Amino acid sequence: MKTSTTSIPSTEEFFASVADKSNAAESALRGDYRHADAQYVVQQDWDAYTPEQHARWRRLYQRQLQLVPGRACDEFIAGLTELDAADAIPHLEQASDTLFKATGWRLVAVPGLIPEHSFFEHLAHRRFPITVWLRDESEFDYIVEPDIFHDFFGHVPLLLNPVFADHMQEYGKGGLKAMGLNGLTQLARLYWYTIEFGLINSAQGLRAYGAGILSSGGEIEYCLSSPAPRRIRFEVERVMRTLYKIDSYQETYFVIDSFQQLLQDTAPDFTPLYAKLNGLPALPADSLLSGEINLPTS
Ligand code: PHE
Ligand code: FE
Numbered sequence: 001m002k003t004s005t006t007s008i009p010s011t012e013e014f015f016a017s018v019a020d021k022s023n024a025a026e027s028a029l030r031g032d033y034r035h036a037d038a039q040y041v042v043q044q045d046w047d048a049y050t051p052e053q054h055a056r057w058r059r060l061y062q063r064q065l066q067l068v069p070g071r072a073c074d075e076f077i078a079g080l081t082e083l084d085a086a087d088a089i090p091h092l093e094q095a096s097d098t099l100f101k102a103t104g105w106r107l108v109a110v111p112g113l114i115p116e117h118s119f120f121e122h123l124a125h126r127r128f129p130i131t132v133w134l135r136d137e138s139e140f141d142y143i144v145e146p147d148i149f150h151d152f153f154g155h156v157p158l159l160l161n162p163v164f165a166d167h168m169q170e171y172g173k174g175g176l177k178a179m180g181l182n183g184l185t186q187l188a189r190l191y192w193y194t195i196e197f198g199l200i201n202s203a204q205g206l207r208a209y210g211a212g213i214l215s216s217g218g219e220i221e222y223c224l225s226s227p228a229p230r231r232i233r234f235e236v237e238r239v240m241r242t243l244y245k246i247d248s249y250q251e252t253y254f255v256i257d258s259f260q261q262l263l264q265d266t267a268p269d270f271t272p273l274y275a276k277l278n279g280l281p282a283l284p285a286d287s288l289l290s291g292e293i294n295l296p297t298s
Helices: 011-021 051-067 074-083 092-103 116-124 148-159 162-179 184-196 219-225 236-240 259-265 271-277
Strands: 106-110 127-131 199-202 205-208 230-233 252-256
Touching: 051 148, 051 219, 074 092, 074 148, 092 106, 092 148, 092 162, 116 127, 116 162, 127 148, 148 162, 162 184, 162 259, 184 236, 184 252, 184 271, 205 219, 236 271, 252 259
Parallel strands: 106 127, 199 252, 230 252
Antiparallel strands: 199 205
């Protein structure tokens, strides 16, 4: 289902564009892309993980697990429990079966970051790409590129929630559409401030649902209790105008009331919104506009 009229970048163009965005001296992506198929899918060679890697997974998992109560939303905790992945790096096919029974989503193994078009295609078909490699010990607390711990622990639990799962598919379809509308910058900001760094109100108080928060040892506490960042009611146009930080904790979090709200507020046709926002300057990540309320840290 290709709705985009943009030409699809070749693998060479993909690597070149990644190199452009990185200031590392040699900026090759770190995964092994040699055996990837046309959709960038690989086999997860589960037997190749070392005992050290499984042990590191357990330590990462246990650290996050004890931070999650009272900080992650209930839907995330329910999904995490059902996935039962504490003991070893998960077999993606097994987890995929659990997920498929819950919401009709599947997991596919990928070598690492993949081109936008392939990413959107997977989501639009209810497939979530999971990086196969695990971070090194030196990256235990902080990693730049997403690894299997971020992708699995951060993203998969909420894909067991039917409303969030539907939203994720709509996002994928919206991505394919945005490619033909010069809307990818705005759409990426939406992804960042919701799926990666979103907060949600609950009867018990503010909770995190973004994968970037929930897979982080530090930001999971910071986002809820630090007085430094802004916490602002979620509003699509405001989010799409807002720049974001990729190498520090967020300066602003946007707060939804429910996943139903996320699904509904992102349902309208974004075509006129992209046109409008492409003519406006973006807002700095630490903006608080007049009339906006910086929500208290419950
Ligand atoms: N409604 C958006 C559009 O028309 C698509 C979309 C849905 C984007 C959900 C993001 C999330 O382009
Ligand atoms: Fe992510």
